[in-house]
Amino acid sequence: xxHIVIIGNGISGITAARHIRKLSDKKITVISxxxxxxxxxxxxxxxxxxxxKFEHTQPYENxxxxxxxxxxxxxxxxxxxxxxxxxxxxxxxxxxFDKLIIATGSNPNKFGWPGQDxxxxxxxxxxxxxxxxxxxxxNNEVCKRxxxxxxxxxxIEMAEMLRSRDIPVTFLVREDSFWNIVLPKGESQMIxxxxxxxHIDLQLNTNLETIVSxxxxxxxxxxxxxGETIACNVVGLTAGVSPNINFLKDSGIxxxxxxxxxxxxxxxxxxxxxxxxxxxxxxxxxxxRPVEAVWYTGRMMGEALAQTICxxxxxxNPGHWFNSAKFLDIEYQTYGWVFPEAVKKEYEEHFHWRHxxxxxxxxIAFHKESRQFLGxxxxxIRMRHxxxxxxxxxxxxxxxxxxxxxxxxxxxEFYSQYEKDIVAHYNNIFGTNINPKKKSWKRIFxxx
Numbered sequence: 001x002x003h004i005v006i007i008g009n010g011i012s013g014i015t016a017a018r019h020i021r022k023l024s025d026k027k028i029t030v031i032s033x034x035x036x037x038x039x040x041x042x043x044x045x046x047x048x049x050x051x052x053k054f055e056h057t058q059p060y061e062n063x064x065x066x067x068x069x070x071x072x073x074x075x076x077x078x079x080x081x082x083x084x085x086x087x088x089x090x091x092x093x094x095x096x097f098d099k100l101i102i103a104t105g106s107n108p109n110k111f112g113w114p115g116q117d118x119x120x121x122x123x124x125x126x127x128x129x130x131x132x133x134x135x136x137x138x139n140n141e142v143c144k145r146x147x148x149x150x151x152x153x154x155x156i157e158m159a160e161m162l163r164s165r166d167i168p169v170t171f172l173v174r175e176d177s178f179w180n181i182v183l184p185k186g187e188s189q190m191i192x193x194x195x196x197x198x199h200i201d202l203q204l205n206t207n208l209e210t211i212v213s214x215x216x217x218x219x220x221x222x223x224x225x226x227g228e229t230i231a232c233n234v235v236g237l238t239a240g241v242s243p244n245i246n247f248l249k250d251s252g253i254x255x256x257x258x259x260x261x262x263x264x265x266x267x268x269x270x271x272x273x274x275x276x277x278x279x280x281x282x283x284x285x286x287x288x289r290p291v292e293a294v295w296y297t298g299r300m301m302g303e304a305l306a307q308t309i310c311x312x313x314x315x316x317n318p319g320h321w322f323n324s325a326k327f328l329d330i331e332y333q334t335y336g337w338v339f340p341e342a343v344k345k346e347y348e349e350h351f352h353w354r355h356x357x358x359x360x361x362x363x364i365a366f367h368k369e370s371r372q373f374l375g376x377x378x379x380x381i382r383m384r385h386x387x388x389x390x391x392x393x394x395x396x397x398x399x400x401x402x403x404x405x406x407x408x409x410x411x412x413e414f415y416s417q418y419e420k421d422i423v424a425h426y427n428n429i430f431g432t433n434i435n436p437k438k439k440s441w442k443r444i445f446x447x448x
Contacts, residue, residue, distance in 0.1 A: 002098045004098065005097035007032075008031075013302065016301075030071070037065070075093070077247055078247060082251055082253065099272070101274070103298075104247075114210045115219065116211060122237065139165055144233055145167070145232045149239055154241075159200050168199075184352065184377070187361060243279075244277075258279055261274050265301055297318055332377070332378070333382065334375065337365060351366070360379060366398035382409070402436070403435070
């Protein structure tokens with residue numbers, strides 16, 4: 001019986017395992033040293049905040065794995081012997097495979113800061129990181145202040161977690177506005193305001209220089225490039241993540257930033273594949289990035305690879321870019337491409353609308369000449385994925401999108417609707433006369 005071994009039990013590896021089982025009777029072994037069972041990594045923050053228990057983050061009951069003949073092995077892989085098709089584990093145990101799927105995810109970035117390995121300095125990625133934060137910052141008596149380094153999604157999640165326990169937080173962001181390497185100017189500035197309204201000390205244009213130790217090897221302060229020393233008990237290093245591939249360096253598997261794969265998620269070595277955060281596309285499609293550390297792309301890779309493993313060779317096709325997140329109380333969605341000012345394309349024009357009182361805004365990107373709709377960001381307004389995805393596929397004009405914008409609104413019943421104001425603002429700026437259509441459920445679900 002063919003033996004499929006998967007290293008990593010995150011969304012990518014487990015999706016591959018589940019779909020291989022649906023399609024075949026192959027022997028499946030999943031290896032992880034993080035946790036015995038698959039859990040939702042994005043839910044870790046809610047465990048710390050008291051909204052759920054850790055066991056609630058596990059989508060499947062513990063009996064699920066045995067019933068579906070997916071063997072789970074808690075171990076650390078030291079080395080991959082590609083010639084002999086075997087894995088060498090930390091305890092020198094060896095595991096043979098016929099096909100190997102590498103789905104090892106990411107590690108938090110460290111940039112060689114003095115003191116970065118002190119006690120009380122940590123990232124926020126794994127279950128172990130959650131446990132460490134619980135020990136380092138159980139309350140505001142033990143942790144008088146935390147400093148978070150890095151202005152991205154993980155950083156703002158960590159800030160929200162700590163503030164839920166009334167722990168003072170200083171947030172060091174090297175850019176001149178929060179996450180402006182991704183968000184256009186208006187959106188980024190709105191989030192700056194929102195962070196500060198939540199009593200978080202946001203320091204822009206500020207870099208970490210040194211993490212200072214006390215006499216016990218624990219962090220007691222940080223220094224910044226502004227000459228400031230900030231006393232603290234916890235430092236969160238949240239300056240992005242990188243593929244977890246160090247154990248593969250002598251394996252012969254082709255590596256770049258991640259494990260290099262083609263459109264079928266194949267490496268340079270037969271019967272060895274990589275998916276999820278650790279995979280790097282040789283030739284990413286369109287504006288897609290070579291490495292995408294996003295939950296849904298990991299799931300899609302797992303689904304596509306399962307087909308290939310089971311004899312139906314299937315390319316990974318992620319379709320139109322989309323993502324979602326939360327900035328404290330504000331929900332964020334993005335579909336297509338809305339580039340920040342620093343990397344905006346020459347042909348790209350933005351339309352931005354912001355509510356005069358609420359933290360709600362929208363940015364639409366479109367082609368200056370053809371008027372083709374290129375992408376949309378919403379903050380505080382939920383959008384219906386299948387509608388916006390269809391508009392992108394159909395290459396609708398920006399005027400058509402605005403005319404039918406109500407169709408894509410996915411906010412709950414009785415929420416305020418802003419399409420009339422959004423369209424009026426567009427008409428005022430561009431001298432058009434667009435009339436927003438009333439929402440039609442027949443039109444929403446029609447594929448025409």
